[in-house]
Amino acid sequence: MEVLALIFPVFAVIVTGYIFARLEVLPQSIAGALTQFVYYTAIPAILFVIIAKQEIKDLANWSFIGVFTLPVVVVFFLMFFGARILRGLSTGNAVMLGMVSVASNTGIIALPLLHELFGEKTVVLAALANVVMVGLILVLIVILETIHSEDEGGLGATLKHLRTAVLNPIVLSTVLGIAYAITPLSLPKLVVDYLDLVASALTPCALFAVGMSIKVSDVVKTGPTIVLTSTIKLIVLPILVLLCANLAGLDPLTATAAVIASAVPTGKTMFILSKQYHEYEEVTAETVSATTAVSVITLVGWLIVLSRIFPGSFTLQ
Template sequence: MHLVDTVFPILAVVVTGWLAGVTGYVPRALGASLTRFAYYVAMPALVFLTIGDETLRKLLDWRFLVAFGGGSLICFGVVMTIARLERGATLGTSTMLGAATSMTNTAFVALPVLKALYGKPGVLAAAVATVFIGALMFPLLVILLEINRVTTSGKIQLKPLVRQIVGNPVILATAFGLAWSVSGLGMPKPMESFFTTLGDALTPCALFAIGLELTLGELRDKLSYYSLLTIVKLVITPLVTYLLSIAIGLNHELAVAAVVCAAVPTAKSAYILAVEYETEKTMVGAVISMSTLLSMITLLAWLSII
């Protein structure tokens, strides 16, 4: 009952946003502004506050990174390899297939869920997972997509890669938070209240925006194909993460955090890449919509199991 009481309000906000969008009560165009505020203001504030108030020792648990990061990379590699060898897909297409099944929305979904479950330790785990996605997975995808584009452009363009890394608000907030933590200055009360006020806006803004922008039209074509990719994202990827957590002896709280981070929907950043490189936009959009919709069931199932 406690689990349902904790998770239900989070999922209910997504449903409320979706209902507001389909009924026209709130314009869908508002979702972009809410997402931008959540991503560039509220989330960095919460990440900075959490990391800046912790010791460096607590931030770097290699076993959590092995469980979550390993699960994501394994599934990405397997899906990409199968697409290349069995389906004869191009490097760009196979890269986006791997991204759709491994790039996870840790910032907008996992972070609010883990904050509700564990408070600051949950936020910290989601922040570390988000940095892994932003600092390793995202650049990896950009490099592969740039290599795929080399046949038309004649050279690999590293400028988008550098821009995405340097300008990522979560990475910047994490870097500043680490610096503040190492400085030992502590968090003054007025400063803590300021960042807390901004950070508290993350959950309602991000989840409502996800629901508001959720569309089901992409799911009509190739439903079985999109369903298979969604199952890999919501079932296989968290399963691999869970098995890795057990294998390396990760403590229960961090194991739950790793599985939650792996079990949330596909990240919107995957769609941004698909649009940027004009590769599998329809497929990625459909998997994001389907995984967002079905994760309301599968996430609760995973939490109940573990």
């Protein structure tokens, strides 16, 4: 009951967003506006104010990075080579199939979820997971651009996407927070109070926007490929991360954060890139929609499982 009491408010906000969208209490455009606010304002505020107060040794969590990254890389290559060899997909399509199976929405979903359930320490871990995801996106852009290098204007598109990935607000606020943490300075109370106030809007806005974006119809019409990618993203990948966390001997809270960061749905950045390079657009779009909708159920399942494995991590805030 304690675990359900902990997670109920979080998922109740998601369901509320879904109901409001379906009943047209609010226009669908609100979801986009809320997401933009969270992405450009609330997330950078919470990342900077929390990371800036950390000790440098706490930011260099290589065990977490390794445990989160290794399964992602392994699953990506298995999906890529499986798509190439068994299904005969083009290199570009196979790359996208691999990416939609591992690319987590660490910023908009994992970060507010972890912060609400487990507090400040997991915000740092979510930021590290996001840096890993950005690194994978940069590699993806390079691969896709190499494939399409003969296209006119390819270099400009590449530079634009690379710049967007590197200079996105989540990465910038993480880097600035680390830079400030290196200095002996402490943040002025006025600044902390301001950033805390902005950051307080993160969880309700992000989760409400997620709920508004869910479309059950997209799940109902999914084909076998979407079922495969969604199952790997929401179930198989987190299982592998959990196994790696146990082998690496991560502490319960860090292990829990790694699993949740891998169990969130596929990020919408994948859809943007698939549209840009015209690679597996329909599968990518449907995977993003399906994983977002189904994750409301699977994340609850994962939280219950993790509460049994790591009960010490699950205490009411």
